Structures are given as structure tokens and as C-alpha cells.
Amino acid sequence: MIEVSNLTKRYRGGTAVDDLTFTVEPGRVTGFLGPNGAGKSTTIRLILGLDRPTSGSAMIGGRPYGSIERPLTAVGALLEAGDLHPTRTVREHLRWLARSNGIGERRIGEVLEATGMSGAARKRAKTLSLGMKQRLGVAAALLGDPGVLVLDEPVNGLDPEGVVWIRTLMKRMAAEGRTVLVSSHLMAEMALTAEHLIVIGRGRLLADVPTEAFVASHSGASLEEAFMRLTSESVEFRAGGAR
Amino acid sequence: MSAFANAASAEWVKLRSVRSTAVTLSVFAALALGFGWLIGGSVEDAFYNGDTLSATFMGLLVAQLVLVTFAVSSVGSEYSTGTIKAALAAVPSRGRLFAAKMAAVGAAVAAAVLPVELAAFAIVQSRAGAGAVPWTAWETVESLLGGWISMTLLCVFAAAIAVMTRSTVWTLAILLPILFLSGQGLGNLDPIRPVVQYFPDQVGMVVMHMTIPGDPQFGRDYGAWTGIAILVAWTAAALAGGWFAMRRRDA
Numbered sequence: 001m002i003e004v005s006n007l008t009k010r011y012r013g014g015t016a017v018d019d020l021t022f023t024v025e026p027g028r029v030t031g032f033l034g035p036n037g038a039g040k041s042t043t044i045r046l047i048l049g050l051d052r053p054t055s056g057s058a059m060i061g062g063r064p065y066g067s068i069e070r071p072l073t074a075v076g077a078l079l080e081a082g083d084l085h086p087t088r089t090v091r092e093h094l095r096w097l098a099r100s101n102g103i104g105e106r107r108i109g110e111v112l113e114a115t116g117m118s119g120a121a122r123k124r125a126k127t128l129s130l131g132m133k134q135r136l137g138v139a140a141a142l143l144g145d146p147g148v149l150v151l152d153e154p155v156n157g158l159d160p161e162g163v164v165w166i167r168t169l170m171k172r173m174a175a176e177g178r179t180v181l182v183s184s185h186l187m188a189e190m191a192l193t194a195e196h197l198i199v200i201g202r203g204r205l206l207a208d209v210p211t212e213a214f215v216a217s218h219s220g221a222s223l224e225e226a227f228m229r230l231t232s233e234s235v236e237f238r239a240g241g242a243r
Numbered sequence: 244m245s246a247f248a249n250a251a252s253a254e255w256v257k258l259r260s261v262r263s264t265a266v267t268l269s270v271f272a273a274l275a276l277g278f279g280w281l282i283g284g285s286v287e288d289a290f291y292n293g294d295t296l297s298a299t300f301m302g303l304l305v306a307q308l309v310l311v312t313f314a315v316s317s318v319g320s321e322y323s324t325g326t327i328k329a330a331l332a333a334v335p336s337r338g339r340l341f342a343a344k345m346a347a348v349g350a351a352v353a354a355a356v357l358p359v360e361l362a363a364f365a366i367v368q369s370r371a372g373a374g375a376v377p378w379t380a381w382e383t384v385e386s387l388l389g390g391w392i393s394m395t396l397l398c399v400f401a402a403a404i405a406v407m408t409r410s411t412v413w414t415l416a417i418l419l420p421i422l423f424l425s426g427q428g429l430g431n432l433d434p435i436r437p438v439v440q441y442f443p444d445q446v447g448m449v450v451m452h453m454t455i456p457g458d459p460q461f462g463r464d465y466g467a468w469t470g471i472a473i474l475v476a477w478t479a480a481a482l483a484g485g486w487f488a489m490r491r492r493d494a
Contacts, residue, residue, distance in 0.1 A: 045494070049332075050494035066335040069246065071333065084325075
């Protein structure tokens with residue numbers, strides 16, 4: 001379970017996350033939506049202890065991320081899939097992560113298998129396609145067999161088969177009782193994957209509802225239309241004609 | 244294994260698994276041994292006056308630049324590639340991650356320097372003929388030990404600076420001119436020598452037997468072991484700065 005309470009992050013230039021409160025429950029896939037610049041990635045960084053909040057807190061299973069011993073065994077995260085050293089191989093990338101949390105060597109083979117990356121284990125990161133980098137990112141997230149998964153835009157760069165694969169994976173993880181938070185701006189994908197939605201705009205909470213109820217409350221429009229209506233006030237960047 | 248041992252082990256895998264480590268450390272060895280061979284042929288010249296230790300360290304001082312580049316880029320690449328985020332997610336204790344990183348860089352440099360230094364000295368000795376000095380003479384042991392310690396400390400110093408700047412380019416842009424080029428020339432100018440002689444590279448030269456106390460032009464106000472103490476102070480200051488920077492900033 002992830003509990004975000006009155007979370008706020010201010011930078012010199014402005015406020016990225018503004019008094020955000022929500023809970024991500026286990027056992028279902030929770031979609032984390034918002035227009036570009038809404039604060040999704042900042043919120044995820046705050047949850048993972050990468051940035052420090054100006055005020056408020058983010059707890060995982062009742063504890064701040066930073067106080068969890070061997071955190072990869074509790075929380076698996078996929079951030080920027082491209083954050084890899086270009087000359088390090090797939091296996092060595094997973095190996096240093098495993099070592100850092102005292103995870104056994106055998107588990108590396110298992111996550112490579114689970115993500116279809118076994119054949120690419122000896123490839124250097126710079127030779128991987130974006131889709132393969134995403135798969136490696138998912139493999140890294142699964143390494144510690146965590147009860148909480150946080151995935152930032154995991155379907156970016158995946159081919160249709162990959163999209164189906166990650167959708168199935170997330171649903172299976174949730175069905176196993178894990179907490180799954182997935183951010184995306186692909187509405188059609190979220191409509192298929194997420195049972196629950198958290199929508200933010202300009203750092204503020206706009207909606208925290210089951211996907212079905214969200215669509216229904218916007219008079220049966222598609223999720224995409226419902227999202228556009230809800231966030232129309234908080235879109236920061238828009239092509240000239242649309243205003 | 245303890246949490247620190249896990250973190251250090253991960254940092255060790257990181258160092259080992261990138262191509263630049265093998266490349267830079269090989270270039271370091273090739274330069275040090277190559278210079279040793281070349282300079283070893285002229286140990287009898289007036290410049291070295293038969294001093295095989297000076298001849299050995301002349302090559303190592305040049306090769307040291309490559310070693311510093313290795314130490315700095317091993318830290319800088321973590322920021323430029325973005326793997327620092329994964330590293331902090333895996334080891335959220337900033338102090339622990341920083342300590343593990345410095346320990347891994349220091350261990351890698353120490354492991355590379357010792358055999359290269361001994362081999363370079365052996366090459367110079369074999370080329371020096373009658374000029375060869377006994378391996379067991381205290382001056383020999385002291386200089387080789389001092390060289391090993393000072394090159395390792397200098398690399399940890401540079402790696403800690405890289406944590407503060409978070410950039411390979413910036414760190415090298417600051418360190419190379421100040422510490423390695425102007426320092427070696429400017430350290431001999433009387434008006435600024437009282438200050439510049441305490442810069443890390445100058446200290447390294449004293450420790451590595453490149454200057455002899457009392458020499459009118461190259462002499463410094465301190466000896467080899469005081470020099471090591473000064474280097475320890477420099478390294479400690481850089482480590483404190485790096486630790487503070489890592490704790491304070493967002494990833």
C-alpha cells in the first residue's frame with residue numbers, strides 16, 4: 001500500500017506537487033494520470049525518496065521509502081528506461097542491482113526469463129531498442145519480487161505484443177495481491193488496464209475513483225474524453241489553435 | 244552481508260562492468276611502463292643523476308592523469324547516464340551509497356597502482372645497470388609505499404569532487420589545470436610557492452620522491468610523511484564536501 005499525505009514539492013520556479021493526498025490499494029492496478037507537467041513523475045520520485053518533499057509525506061507499507069532495508073525487495077520501480085550505462089551489459093546491470101540488496105544470482109536468470117530478455121543478457125545497453133530497455137527496466141523492478149510496483153510510462157516504446165505483455169503482467173501482479181501504480185498518458189491503454197484512477201493536474205488531485213465510475217460520471221464518454229474534460233483547466237502546454 | 248558490504252559489492256560490479264574501466268586502467272599501465280622504459284634509458288643523465296626512483300615516478304606522474312580521469316568518470320558517468328536514480332532507489336541511505344562508491348573507486352585504484360608501480364620501478368632498475376638501488380633500502384620502500392598511498396588518495400579526492408560537481412567534464416576542467424598543469428609549474432615560483440606547495444599534486448610530488456627537501460628550486464617545506472598527512476587532509480575535506488552534497492541534494 002502506498003499512502004501519500006498532503007505531499008508538496010516546491011521548486012524555486014514554482015510548485016510541482018501541491019498538497020496531494022491519495023492511497024494506492026493493493027490487489028488492483030491503479031492508473032496515475034495527468035497532462036504533461038502535472039507532477040506525476042515528481043510524485044513518483046518523492047514516493048521513492050529520490051526527491052525530498054517540501055512538506056507532507058509518502059509512505060510505503062507505513063514507512064518512508066528511505067527507512068526500508070533492502071528496498072528493492074519491497075518496491076520495484078521503473079523510471080526512465082533509458083537510464084543505463086551504454087557499455088554495461090543487461091546481465092551486469094541486473095547484477096549490480098541484485099548485489100546492492102543482497103539478492104541472489106539465481107533471481108537474475110528468473111527475471112530475464114520472465115521479461116523475455118534471456119537472449120539479450122550479454123548485450124550492451126547501447127545496442128538495445130527502446131522496447132528492450134523497457135523490458136530490462138521491468139526486469140529490474142521485478143528483481144526483488146516486491147509487493148509494490150511503481151511503473152512510470154512502462155508502455156512507451158513497446159510494440160503491440162509488448163503492450164499486451166505488460167498489461168497482462170500488471171494485472172497478474174495485482175491479482176497476486178500486490179500494489180501496482182502505473183503512470184501513463186495513453187488513455188485507451190489505461191481504460192484496458194487500470195481498475196482505479198488517480199488523476200492530477202498542476203500538482204493537485206483532480207480525481208481518485210474507479211475507472212468505470214469515472215467514465216460513467218462523464219456521461220458515458222470514453223476515458224479519453226472524460227480525461228480531457230477534467231483536465232481542461234489544468235493543461236499547461238497546448239497547441240495554439242486549441243485555446 | 245551487511246548493508247554496506249552489499250552496497251560496496253554493487254559499486255564494484257558497476258566499475259568492473261563498463262568498458263572504460265579496462266581501457267583507462269590499461270592506458271595507465273601502458274603509459275607508466277612505457278615511460279619507465281624510456282626514462283630508464285637515461286637514468287645516468289645529469290637530470291636524474293642516477294636516481295632510479297625519480298625516473299620511475301616521472302612516468303607515473305604523467306600516467307596519474309589517466310588514473311584521475313578513471314576515478315572522475317566512474318562517478319560522473321553515474322550522473323550523465325542517469326543510473327544514479329536507480330542507485331539511490333536501491334541504496335536510499337545517501338551516506339552509505341557515497342561511502343560504498345568511494346571505497347570501490349579507492350580499492351580499484353589501489354589494486355591497479357601497486358603492481359604497475361612495482362613493474363615500472365623494476366623496468367627502470369633493469370635499465371639503470373650500475374645505477375640500480377637496493378629494493379630493500381628504506382628510501383625505496385618509503386617512496387614506493389608513499390606513491391601507492393598518494394595516487395590512491397588523489398583519486399579518491401578527485402572522485403569526491405566529482406560527486407560535488409556531478410559532472411566528469413567540470414571536474415576535469417577544474418582539477419586538471421589547477422592541480423596538474425599550473426600546480427607543477429607555479430609551485431616553483433617563489434611568490435606563490437608557500438601556498439601552492441600544499442596543493443594535492445605538489446604534495447604527491449614530494450611523497451613520490453620528485454623533490455628533495457632543501458633543493459633551492461624544487462624543495463618544499465615538508466617531508467614525505469607530512470605530505471601524506473596533508474593529502475589525507477585534502478581527501479578528508481573532499482569526502483566531507485561530497486558527502487554533504489549527496490545528502491543535501493535531490494537525485
